[in-house]
Amino acid sequence: MTYEAAPPPGDLLLQAVEGMERPLFVLDADWRFRYINPAGARVLDRTVDGLLGRDVWAEFPEAVGGPFDELYRGVRSTGVTAGTEAWFGPLGKWFRADAFLTDAGLVVTYDDVTERRRMLEERAAAVTDREEAAASAAAAAESAELAGRHLLLLGEINLAMTSTLDVDEAVDRFAHLVVPTLADWCLVSVVDPDGTRRDVGRAHSDPAQVAAMHRYADARVATNHASAPVPTALRNNRPVIIPELTDAHIEAMVVNPTAREELRPLRPAAVATFPLVARGETFGAITLVNGSARGAHTGDELRTAEIASRRAALALDNARLALANQQVAERLQLSLLSPPVQPDQLELAVRYRPATQGVSIGGDWYDAFLQPDGDTVVVIGDVMGHDIEAAAAMGQVKTLVRGIAFDRLEEPAGVIRRVDHALVGLAVPAMATALVCRIEQGPGDRAAGLRRLRWATAGHPDPMLLLADGTVLDLTAPVGPPVGIGWLGPRVDGVAEMPEGSTLLLFTDGLFERRGMLLDDGRERLREVLAGSVDLHLDQLCDRLLAEMLGVGVEDDVAVLAVRAHPVHAERPAVAGPNVLPPAVPLVR
Numbered sequence: 001m002t003y004e005a006a007p008p009p010g011d012l013l014l015q016a017v018e019g020m021e022r023p024l025f026v027l028d029a030d031w032r033f034r035y036i037n038p039a040g041a042r043v044l045d046r047t048v049d050g051l052l053g054r055d056v057w058a059e060f061p062e063a064v065g066g067p068f069d070e071l072y073r074g075v076r077s078t079g080v081t082a083g084t085e086a087w088f089g090p091l092g093k094w095f096r097a098d099a100f101l102t103d104a105g106l107v108v109t110y111d112d113v114t115e116r117r118r119m120l121e122e123r124a125a126a127v128t129d130r131e132e133a134a135a136s137a138a139a140a141a142e143s144a145e146l147a148g149r150h151l152l153l154l155g156e157i158n159l160a161m162t163s164t165l166d167v168d169e170a171v172d173r174f175a176h177l178v179v180p181t182l183a184d185w186c187l188v189s190v191v192d193p194d195g196t197r198r199d200v201g202r203a204h205s206d207p208a209q210v211a212a213m214h215r216y217a218d219a220r221v222a223t224n225h226a227s228a229p230v231p232t233a234l235r236n237n238r239p240v241i242i243p244e245l246t247d248a249h250i251e252a253m254v255v256n257p258t259a260r261e262e263l264r265p266l267r268p269a270a271v272a273t274f275p276l277v278a279r280g281e282t283f284g285a286i287t288l289v290n291g292s293a294r295g296a297h298t299g300d301e302l303r304t305a306e307i308a309s310r311r312a313a314l315a316l317d318n319a320r321l322a323l324a325n326q327q328v329a330e331r332l333q334l335s336l337l338s339p340p341v342q343p344d345q346l347e348l349a350v351r352y353r354p355a356t357q358g359v360s361i362g363g364d365w366y367d368a369f370l371q372p373d374g375d376t377v378v379v380i381g382d383v384m385g386h387d388i389e390a391a392a393a394m395g396q397v398k399t400l401v402r403g404i405a406f407d408r409l410e411e412p413a414g415v416i417r418r419v420d421h422a423l424v425g426l427a428v429p430a431m432a433t434a435l436v437c438r439i440e441q442g443p444g445d446r447a448a449g450l451r452r453l454r455w456a457t458a459g460h461p462d463p464m465l466l467l468a469d470g471t472v473l474d475l476t477a478p479v480g481p482p483v484g485i486g487w488l489g490p491r492v493d494g495v496a497e498m499p500e501g502s503t504l505l506l507f508t509d510g511l512f513e514r515r516g517m518l519l520d521d522g523r524e525r526l527r528e529v530l531a532g533s534v535d536l537h538l539d540q541l542c543d544r545l546l547a548e549m550l551g552v553g554v555e556d557d558v559a560v561l562a563v564r565a566h567p568v569h570a571e572r573p574a575v576a577g578p579n580v581l582p583p584a585v586p587l588v589r
Helices: 009-018 038-043 067-078 114-162 167-178 207-223 229-236 247-253 257-266 299-336 388-408 412-425 443-448 519-531 538-550
Strands: 024-027 033-036 082-088 093-102 105-112 185-191 197-204 240-242 268-278 281-291 346-353 364-370 376-383 432-440 451-458 464-466 472-474 494-498 503-507 558-565
Touching: 024 038, 038 105, 067 082, 067 093, 067 105, 093 114, 114 167, 114 299, 167 185, 167 197, 167 281, 167 299, 185 207, 185 229, 197 207, 207 257, 229 240, 229 268, 229 281, 247 257, 268 299, 281 299, 346 364, 346 538, 364 388, 364 558, 376 388, 376 503, 376 558, 388 412, 388 432, 412 432, 412 451, 432 503, 464 519, 472 519, 503 538, 519 538, 538 558
Parallel strands: none
Antiparallel strands: 024 033, 024 105, 082 093, 093 105, 185 197, 185 281, 240 268, 268 281, 346 558, 364 376, 376 432, 432 451, 451 494, 464 472, 464 503, 503 558
16 A cells, blocks of 8 residues: 655645635735635635735725725734724625734735625614604504594583583683693683673693682783783784793783782793684683793694684584573563462462473463452463474463453353464464363352362363372363364363362473373372372472472473462461462452
């Protein structure tokens, strides 16, 4: 067996370097390529022969003064191994270079890290994109949440301000709703019809500052200069925005030293005032104030505040209009539902409760008056409807009943018959149920302490008579159809005695009719309440009837008329109040 001679150690080292996959070159003292392996030449886009013996700076002049120049010179001057990673433009590559000094020269190993850097950069870009997307999503979520809160606020303002007709209550609700969403504190001014300005709505986010806010609000109304935000907004019908409130602003708008002192602890830094304008009329202003920690109002806050001011203004104007309508209705009610007479030893009490929210009158009515012969006539009726039109029709029906009953001195059935024909003949657009009752007392009845009831009904619920012992009687009589249809058939009276101490109760169907309840059950419940009220004064009895029968909800207009027969031959009791009679009728027949 024969062996080939092993190569010399230097050749072995050279073979190992030549076969290295990692690029490597060696620079001599003159910066010439003393050696470069094939892998190194490939990475530099050159050949081994093309680089050996050549000046590195001449071959790659773009490296002069760059990070590779600094690396090579630094390692050669210090002898300390070092490395760097940098972009080399001419080759369009990223290189990682490590250099160390040997007796053979400066050895440089290096790698093309372009692909790795690309991946790192793409990964970093992806992370950045994700972070930016997350930040954008968070910002969008925050913006949406803020928009949602502002929309919710506007809805709450609508609900709060439209659920009351009290202007002062409405603006106070507004102030407490907008704080702290739109401002640190808020004052709402209203201008009354006589021109008086009042700071009614007041709210502060800091409970410790509420007292100071009230002191300033009390002082500012009378002391604000014409150039102050509220007077300016009221005068020009435009918002006044002061994003940075300075001492000069305060000196100009608050001329009174006391008012300025009251303002000082509140430390206002930004003010936004919006006039309350609706249907061309200005009747107040909203002032939103921020402290220095919060700073100027944002664009979103100002936009929401302007929308809120318009909605608040419209709600307040609607409240004023509704209140005016209610006052008209109340005056109409006073004219149509006048207090009853109080003749001799008869005590009368009346109650009326409308079904329509915000309208104090409807189609139900009551009446009580004396006929020329001294008898007392009591009437109760119900015109179809629950609004002002029903009330107007009711006024016409009531006037016809009163006029015919007073003039003709007929029995109740005859009065109803004439009223029915008059409504048709005069083309009054109304149909109504009615009950007319005359309380009669001839000489013999008077001597016996009795009174007689004579009544007729046109489609109206039968009255009840509460006796002194608590017995309740249904006073039934033949029921004719409602008035307003021109009925040609008979109308018939009912007659009953009314003993001393008894109470006659007339009522409309709203007192006992309920959705989901049989009429007989409703009347039975009314009998029970009436029987349990025998010991009550007449006003107390009426109040209890309404409280027990109606509760908190009213589904229909309700009218009640009660007559109590006190002893004929005794003084009128003090609890019954004084006699109330027309001047032409004597107190005693």
